[in-house]
Amino acid sequence: MVRSVVIVGGGTAGWMSAAYLKTTFGDRVSVTVVESDRIPTIGVGEATFATIRLFFEYLGLDEPEWMPECSASYKLAIRFENWREPGHHFYHPFEWFRTANGFNLADWWLQLGDRSTGFDQNCFITTALCEHMRSPRMFDGSTSSSNRDGSPGRPTPLERPSPYYYAYHFDAARLALFLTKFATQRGVRHVVDDVLQVRQDERGWITHVTTREHGDVTGDLFIDCTGFRGMLINQTLGERFTSFEDVLPNNRAVALRVPRDMARLGIKPYTTATAMDAGWIWTIPLYGRVGTGYVYSDQFCSPEEAERTLRRFAAPDQEDLEANHIRMRVGRNERSWVNNCVAIGLSSAFVEPLESTGIFFIQHGIEQLVKNFPDADWDPRLRDNYNTRINRAIEGVKEFLVLHYRAAKRDDTAYWKEAKIRKVPPGLEERLDMAMTRLPSEENIYQHYHGFDMDSWNTMLLGLGWEPGRPKPALAHIDPMQAQAQFGRLRAEAKELVATLPSAYEYLHSIN
Numbered sequence: 326m327v328r329s330v331v332i333v334g335g336g337t338a339g340w341m342s343a344a345y346l347k348t349t350f351g352d353r354v355s356v357t358v359v360e361s362d363r364i365p366t367i368g369v370g371e372a373t374f375a376t377i378r379l380f381f382e383y384l385g386l387d388e389p390e391w392m393p394e395c396s397a398s399y400k401l402a403i404r405f406e407n408w409r410e411p412g413h414h415f416y417h418p419f420e421w422f423r424t425a426n427g428f429n430l431a432d433w434w435l436q437l438g439d440r441s442t443g444f445d446q447n448c449f450i451t452t453a454l455c456e457h458m459r460s461p462r463m464f465d466g467s468t469s470s471s472n473r474d475g476s477p478g479r480p481t482p483l484e485r486p487s488p489y490y491y492a493y494h495f496d497a498a499r500l501a502l503f504l505t506k507f508a509t510q511r512g513v514r515h516v517v518d519d520v521l522q523v524r525q526d527e528r529g530w531i532t533h534v535t536t537r538e539h540g541d542v543t544g545d546l547f548i549d550c551t552g553f554r555g556m557l558i559n560q561t562l563g564e565r566f567t568s569f570e571d572v573l574p575n576n577r578a579v580a581l582r583v584p585r586d587m588a589r590l591g592i593k594p595y596t597t598a599t600a601m602d603a604g605w606i607w608t609i610p611l612y613g614r615v616g617t618g619y620v621y622s623d624q625f626c627s628p629e630e631a632e633r634t635l636r637r638f639a640a641p642d643q644e645d646l647e648a649n650h651i652r653m654r655v656g657r658n659e660r661s662w663v664n665n666c667v668a669i670g671l672s673s674a675f676v677e678p679l680e681s682t683g684i685f686f687i688q689h690g691i692e693q694l695v696k697n698f699p700d701a702d703w704d705p706r707l708r709d710n711y712n713t714r715i716n717r718a719i720e721g722v723k724e725f726l727v728l729h730y731r732a733a734k735r736d737d738t739a740y741w742k743e744a745k746i747r748k749v750p751p752g753l754e755e756r757l758d759m760a761m762t763r764l765p766s767e768e769n770i771y772q773h774y775h776g777f778d779m780d781s782w783n784t785m786l787l788g789l790g791w792e793p794g795r796p797k798p799a800l801a802h803i804d805p806m807q808a809q810a811q812f813g814r815l816r817a818e819a820k821e822l823v824a825t826l827p828s829a830y831e832y833l834h835s836i837n
C-alpha cells in the first residue's frame with residue numbers, strides 16, 4: 326500500500342498537491358511537505374484557467390472564504406492587445422459560442438456579422454462585461470440576475486453555454502500561505518528545511534530525502550515540486566527534459582508588482598496580454614495591486630532592455646519597485662512519473678504563460694495522480710497512463726500557443742517576422758492551412774484533452790487575423806433567421822447584465 330507521500334517544495338505546486346491529496350485521502354495517507362525557506366518560490370503565476378474553480382470547490386471553499394486571503398479577483402477572459410496591429414484588441418473569454426441551425430456563431434458571424442465591430446463583441450456576452458469591468462456575481466453572491474422583488478432571477482446567460490465561465494487572479498505568495506494553513510490544519514506535516522540529498526535503493530527508487538536539520542524524511546511516493554531545478558526527477562532520477570525553444574523561443578521574463586488605487590481606477594476582470602517588440606507583457610489585476618511582466622526571447626532583447634520596457638509600460642513613475650528576472654525552462658520531461666516519483670508543477674513542464682496554463686497543469690497533474698494512484702504492486706500501466714495523459718495535455722497547449730505566434734498578423738519587428746517562418750509542431754501547419762478555408766470544428770483541432778476546445782481555437786484564429794477567406798458555403802442555403810435572433814438575444818442579454826451586475830471592484834470590495 327502507498328501510505329505516505331512526501332512532497333518536496335512549497336510553491337503553488339507543492340501546496341496545491343498537499344491540499345488536494347489531504348482532501349481526497351484524509352488520514353488514510355500521510356502527507357509531508359518539505360520546503361526550504363532559503364530557496365524562494367518563482368514568485369509569479371497569478372492568472373488561472375477556468376477549471377481552477379473546480380479545485381476550490383473540491384476543497385470545499387467558497388469564494389468569500391479564500392479570495393480575500395489571497396488578494397484574488399475575477400478573470401473573465403484574456404484581452405489580447407496589438408497582436409494584429411497596433412491599437413487592435415480582442416477578448417478570448419471562457420464563454421462558449423452559441424449555435425444556430427447547428428453552426429456556431431463564429432461561423433454565422435463570417436456569413437452575416439457586422440464587420441465594423443469585432444467578432445468577439447458580436448458573439449460573446451463576456452466582451453461587454455469586460456469592457457464595462459463587471460463582476461460575474463451579484464452583490465448577494467449569486468450568479469443570477471435577481472428579480473426586482475428579490476426572488477432569484479434566471480441564471481445569467483453566461484452560465485448556460487459554458488459551465489466554467491470565469492477563473493481568478495490571485496497573489497501567488499498569499500495563496501501558498503493560505504493553502505499551507507488549510508493543509509496543515511487538516512494534518513499535513515510541514516517541514517521547513519533544505520533537502521540536501523535524495524537517496525535511492527538499488528533499483529533507483531527513492532527511499533528518503535536527507536534534510537539539513539530534520540534528518541531523513543521517508544515515504545512511499547515522492548512528489549517533486551522543486552520548480553525548474555527538478556531536484557528529484559531530473560537531478561536524481563536523470564529523466565530527460567525536452568526543450569520547446571525550437572517552437573516557443575521566449576525563454577525569459579521580468580516581473581514587477583505595481584500598487585494600484587483600485588477605488589479610483591477599478592479592477593479589470595481580465596488578464597491583458599500586450600504584444601511587444603520582442604514578446605508580450607502580462608497585466609494581472611489583483612485586489613490591491615497589479616502583477617505585470619514582460620515575457621521575451623533573449624535572442625531579441627536583453628534583460629536590461631526588457632526591464633526598461635516593462636517599467637516604461639507599467640510603472641513609469643515608480644522606480645523603486647523591485648524587478649524579478651526569471652530564466653524560464655520551457656519544455657517537458659519525457660516522463661513526469663518515474664519509479665516512485667511524480668513531478669508536478671515547473672519540475673514537470675512549462676510552456677510560457679500566455680494562456681495561464683501553469684496552474685492548470687498542476688491541477689491536471691494532481692487529478693490524474695489521484696485517478697492513477699498506485700497500489701503496493703505499482704502497476705506500471707497506471708504510471709504509463711498518467712504519463713500519456715500529462716504529455717498529451719502539454720503537447721496540446723504547446724501547439725495552441727504556437728498558433729498564437731504563427732497566426733498573429735503582426736510582423737513589424739525581427740521577433741515577429743521570425744515567428745512567421747519558425748518551425749511549428751507536426752500537424753499544426755495542416756490545421757492552419759485548413760483554417761484558411763473554414764473555421765475548425767472539434768474534429769480538426771488537436772485531438773487530445775488539453776483544456777482548450779474548438780471555441781478557443783476559433784476565437785484565437787479570428788482575433789489574431791487568421792480568417793477563412795469566406796464563410797462555410799452551407800450557410801448561404803440556410804435561413805439566417807435563427808442566427809439573427811441569437812445575435813439579437815445576445816446583445817440584449819449583454820446590455821441587461823451590464824446594467825444589473827456590480828462592477829468587479831464594488832463586488833470584491835463587498836467581500837473583502
Ligand SMILES: Cc1cc2nc3c(=O)[nH]c(=O)nc-3n(C[C@H](O)[C@H](O)[C@H](O)COP(=O)(O)OP(=O)(O)OC[C@H]3O[C@@H](n4cnc5c(N)ncnc54)[C@H](O)[C@@H]3O)c2cc1C
Nearest residue numbers: 334335336338361366367370372520552670671678683684
Ligand atoms: C514568468 C512566469 C509567469 C507565469 N505566469 C503564470 C500564470 O499567469 N498562470 C499560471 O497558471 N502559471 C503561471 N506560471 C507558472 C506558475 O508560476 C507555476 O506553475 C507555479 O508557480 C508553480 O511553481 P512550482 O511550485 O512548481 O515551483 P516554485 O514556485 O519554484 O517552488 C519551488 C519550491 O521548491 C522548494 N525547493 C527547491 N529546492 C529545494 C530543496 N533542495 N529543499 C527544499 N525545498 C526546495 C522551494 O523552496 C520552493 O518552495 C508562470 C511561470 C513563469 C516562469
